Amino acid sequence: MADAFKFELVSPERLLVSEDVLEVVVPGQEGYFTVLSRHAPVMATLQPGVVEVKNAAGNMERYCVFGGFIDIVPDSCTLLAESAVNVKDIDAADVAQRIQHAREDLADAKGDEAVTKAQMYLDQLTTLQAAVIPA
């Protein structure tokens, strides 16, 4: 049985989660990873994806985050999301709109680096859309 640790999911608008959890799976920039108690201190940026939170009671909640970063210390973990929403409440139109914006950004992007970045963001968004929205 893994120990519980403190997890907080904050978006600029509000505090979504603040509770003791057993494990959290987050979409790191370089791939998904799981955070357990007594994790080494890590600071990582996130890509758009699904965060899975297993709380101390063993219930699983899933949240959609659109980029952000995570600050992990051994006894607590803070996820600062650019924007976050519970997967249950996700709005297909909102995601579609984000993708639309990302496409426009890609069209406007200048320079290789910016284009790559915009393309990557767009791809991540489309993957996310496929993952969370029932076809």
Added chain:
Amino acid sequence: MPSLKDLRNRIASVKATQKITKAMQMVAAAKLRRAQDAAEAARPYSQRMGAVLANVAQTLGDGDDAPKLMVGTGKDDTHLLLVCTAERGLCGGFNSSIARLAREHARKLLADGKTVKIITVGKKGYDILRRDLGSHVIDRVDLREVKNLAFSDANSIGKKVIDLFDDGEFDVCTLFYSEFRSVISQIPTAQQLIPAQAEGAEAQTAGDAIYEYEPDAGTILSDLIPRNISVQVFRALLENAASEQGARMSAMDNATRNAGEMIDKLTMSYNRQRQAQITKELIEIISGAEAL
């Protein structure tokens, strides 16, 4: 001396005004509660952001690779003032006190021979500053269409500021807004945005362990700082929204009370005049009867 009819009309119009101010006060009170909730809900994010930033900055130190947004351009010639005000008036001294603070700041900078550029957020700030600093206003952001302030609104302002900074358009950026203390007290505040001032946020200690970064610290910091600017702008806008409603509430409360006093006074003189007229008519009848 106004006639009875004049007085009656006057009383009716003041009563109508009182109803309007009363309604505005109640609307402001309802909006205030929502604005206050929003401001409070946003607080954890900016606090955590401050802590995280302090953490990373501490690790990186003041090396040469520290991003410019953090340490500044090393110059102090061009100042950008980001002045956030309301879209609407009728909220007491709210807009003018922010504008006054910004104007004094701008005057001081101009007297020191610096260049001043201004971006206004909200229509009222532009209306006030246009008079004597109109030529310095380089851009204005209109949030009139926005019903519920979202982070994306602040983010687009933040991006605008960062783009200007990257183009070397200014060296120091200061944010002007009104901090919400209570319904009767809002404090116009100037906050330096770029270069970021070390906040009092205590770095959360991760023991003596060294942070691992994914990707590297530089990349994270260069991602973090622009976002921090947007967050600061967002916070300022939310504080402003709460302050605006608070200021409007107390302004409208005053107005309602004044209207009440005015109605009392007018009613008093209306009654006196009516009584005088009745007395006059009675005297006329009695003296007419006596003459017979």
